[in-house]
Amino acid sequence: MKKDNLLKINLQFFGGTGSTLFELKQNMATIGQQLQKVEGELATKAIDTTATMEDIKALQTSKADLQMRFNVIKEQHDQMEAEQKAKFEGNQGITGIEDPKQKVTSAKAELIRATIRQQPVPNDVKAALGDRNNTGGEKLLPTTMTNELLMEPLVKNPLREISVFTNLMNLEVPKISFQLDDDDFIADTDTAKELKVTGDVVKFGRNKFKVFAPVSETVIRGTDVNLVQSVERALESGLAAKEKKVAFTKTPKVGEEHMSFYQTGDSAIKKVSGADIYEAIVNALADLHEDYRENAKIVMNYADYTKVVKFLNNGNSTYFAAPPESVWGKPVKFIDAASEPIVGDFSYSHFNYDLDVLYERDKNVRTGIEDFVLTAYMDHQIKLKSAFRIAEVETPIEGA
The missing domain is CATH 1.10.287 (Helix Hairpins)
Incomplete structure (x- = not known):
């Protein structure tokens, strides 16, 4: 060259x-x-x-x-x-992103990053997420994120599939869905007595709690998808854990006693006993009024179910291969927190998230990890105690 x-x-x-x-x-x-x-x-x-x-x-x-x-x-x-x-x-x-799904994901990521870094959230982000806040001075979680976190079914909380979930302010609902001009139309005497004592309307309260989603600087600087998935997974898991905790605890916090299926005292759900778990559930189903038995479901922990299957098999594997519904003829939901099986119509179990969900940031000074913090107000009302029974075991199954 x-x-x-x-x-x-x-x-x-x-x-x-x-x-x-x-x-x-x-x-x-x-x-x-x-x-x-x-x-x-x-x-x-x-x-x-x-x-x-x-x-x-x-x-x-x-x-x-x-x-x-x-x-x-x-x-x-x-x-x-x-x-x-x-x-x-x-x-x-x-605004330059055309794919609607990608735009929402990017908007969520920008909201999380802005919150963690204590920066204002851009208006286009608020618009993409359906922000209901016009003043710009409050920390309200936008509509899109609120709906997905609170209302979308969460696999980790089976109650989401059978209980009622709403997000309404100052909610009041009737305990029964219809009335007749004759007050004696209620065939179930337990229900009639309960309505007479407690009234026919349920008023939901506001029980404040927080969920913390730890976020490292690496994740914040990472892709939008990874950031959003990390935060949403943590928040969803926290919400599910809180819902299950208040519904199945035997030692509730003061003011949260009414949210537990295992509450004691005059408001306690009726217990029906049996010689073993299988018989206790059979008796509990039989004790329910037909109006509730028709739509009844069974919530129990998996360890108790394996005891029943082991007892029923008696040397063969017939029930191990069969679906749980075939044992009692009713759908079964497994929740480890259910220390005693609960039988009933779970449409009378109602969770409501009151007020707008808030978001903010916090920092763990020991680890340097930032937290995206969600503050919510939730209440769980068992609208009719007579729609449920707790299956109580008199004598444990031999060998269990």
Whole structure:
């Protein structure tokens, strides 16, 4: 290759440190053409028996030199192009994202990052998430995130599949769904007595609790999808854990006694006993009034169920292969927190999230991990105690 051509390329290359993206594209094109030309000459020389080895080696050296220069400029070009693209997309915000699902995910990620870094949430983020706050001064979780966290079924809490869940302020609901002009229409005497004592309307309260989602700086700086999944998974798990805890605890906090199926005293759910778990559940189902038995379900822990299956099998594996519904003829939900089986119509188990869900940040000074904090107000009302029975075991199954 002539020296003046190499000098021209060198000047273009070393003058490109402050080059624009267009100039880098021109430099790539120029060196690419020269590289293509040298490759052609090298191929021709290789099959030319009159060409000396010195000529071939010179062309090989030129090719390697050009290839190296091309790679360096291409790397610089690609980096600059990526930076400009990122800057352009950043200036556009989430408005430049066309895919609705991706836009929501990016908006959630921006809200989380802004909260953790104590920065204002951009208006386009609020709009994408259906923010109900027009003042901009409150920390209300936008509609999209609230609905998904509170109202979407969560696999980790089977009660979500059978109980009622709402998100309504100052909720009051009737205990029974219909009335007649004759007060004596209620056939179940237990229900009639309960309504007489407690009234026919349930008023939901506000029990405040917080869920903390730890977020490391690595996750905050990571992809939108990973950040949103990490935070939402933690929040969903926290909500599910709180719901199960208040519903099945035998040592409730003061003011939360009414939320437990195992509450004691005058408001306790009736217990029906049996010689073993299987018989206790059978007796509990039979003790329910037909209005509740028709839609009854069984909530129990899996350890108790395996005892029943082991007892019923009596040396064979028939019930191990059968679905749980075949044992009692009613759907079964497994929740380990259910220390005693609960039988009843779970449409009378009602969870309500009152007020708007709030969000804020907190920092663990010991670990340096940031927390995305969700504050919610929840109440669980067992609208009719007479719609449920607790299966109590008199004598444990032998060998259990």
